[in-house]
Amino acid sequence: PFEVVNHPEIDVVLELIGGTGVTKKLVETAIKNGKHVITANKALIAKHGNKLIQFANKNKVRLLFEASVAGGIPIIKSLEQGLSANKIESLAGIINGTGNFILTEMKEKNRDFDDVLKEAQALGYAEADPTFDVEGIDAAQKLAILAAIAFGTELQFDKVFTKGISNITTEDIKYATELGYTIKHLGIAKRVGNGIELRVHPTLISNEELIANVNGVMNAVLVKGDALGTSLYYGAGAGEEATASSVIADLIDIINNQTSNHILGWKSQEKLTVIDTESIDSEYYLRLLVSNMKGVLAKITGIFHQYNVSIEELIQKQIDENNNAHIVIIT
Structure with a gap:
């Protein structure tokens, strides 16, 4: 070389x-x-x-490095060029095809995580050691790149909060569906005041949202700008031809002498710090295993009231003959 x-x-x-x-x-x-x-x-x-x-x-x-994020989707060029008149407010992406394939199969065929992971490995979607894909490291690297381009900051991969999908169960998928949501593994970058949120984690998305219907190994990035509003970029996130598409597009840019300055931190007029995860306000999904006894639900809701946390939706279901129950809460 x-x-x-x-x-x-x-x-x-x-x-x-x-x-x-x-x-x-x-x-x-x-x-x-x-x-x-x-x-x-x-x-x-x-x-x-x-x-x-x-x-x-x-x-x-x-x-x-167009091909470094979302395979054949020209998301970096879109942020740098097509959306250059916009101040980017947020972006959220399904940017790892392996994780999306697993979650899709779990929902559509009621399969458990380990079973689908084995198939993903057999199909070549996941490596023998799937940690980078299923624990969100791959998505965090891609999110760091997108956020740097979108917000004009330095690359801050080490500050991306990362949570994987290996703990998601068929019960979580089932309850999310019952409540009208789909679980997707999202990379989220969001401008908040003088800071930005950088996080990768499983997310409940309303079934009415377009990105909730991005299935299999496909990728998608949802971008919100102050002028355009919301736009969605969808396509193949991996594979030889998808990657080649982006690589050759970069090569053509060089041949045509098109400029792409990659406006990162040293050119930014803003100093945006990454917000600590503990300081982020967000809705949450909780699934609790409890004894199905009188007063249990009242105690749980009392704790929520004590800490000023409102409950948006709640499901309680007995799950076995031993009087155990699931309580599912969305805040």
Whole structure:
């Protein structure tokens, strides 16, 4: 690979190796040698993008990474160019196809998590070690990139709150459906005052929302801007052709000398700090296993009242002959 990045007749390097070890050195060497770089490597950009983009700007070359987020969906170009007249207020995305496939199968076929995960691995959607996908690390890397572009901040992958889907059960899926919701694993970035929220976690979405109906391995990103309002970007989030589509689009941008400055923290006019998760106001879903006895529900609602938490919806159902019950609450 170093023969390529050091070759005097090569102008553009496409890095599709992955990882953050030797690839970081390859990209740095290519930039140092005055070569443009196109990468699909979300981990590299999320972890080292701040310094790499600065280094590219210093050397007057381009570092483009459309394929690093949501596969073939041109979401980075949309944020940088198509939505450039907007102040982005928020974005929410299904940006990991593996997790979305698992949740879709759990809902549509009443299958449990472990069963669907095994199929996902057999189909090649999930790795032998699925941690990056099912625990939200992959989505957090992509969210960090989207948020940096959307809000003009530095990449802040280490500050993304991350919660996976491995603890979601068929009971959770069933109760969410009964209440009119679909569970999706969302990456959410939101502007709040002088700060931003960065979080990846399972989310209950009303079945009436378009993004609730994004199923299988497909990806989608919902963006809210002050001028356009809400727009949805949907498509294949992975696969050879989807990734190639975005990589070649970046290559065409370089050939056509189209500018894409990646306006990150050092060019931003705002200093937006990431809000601590404990300070975020949000609705919550809770499923409690209780003894189905007189007074239990009153005690639970009393605790909610004590801490000034309102209850929006509630379901109580006995689940076995031992007088155990589920109480499901949405705040």
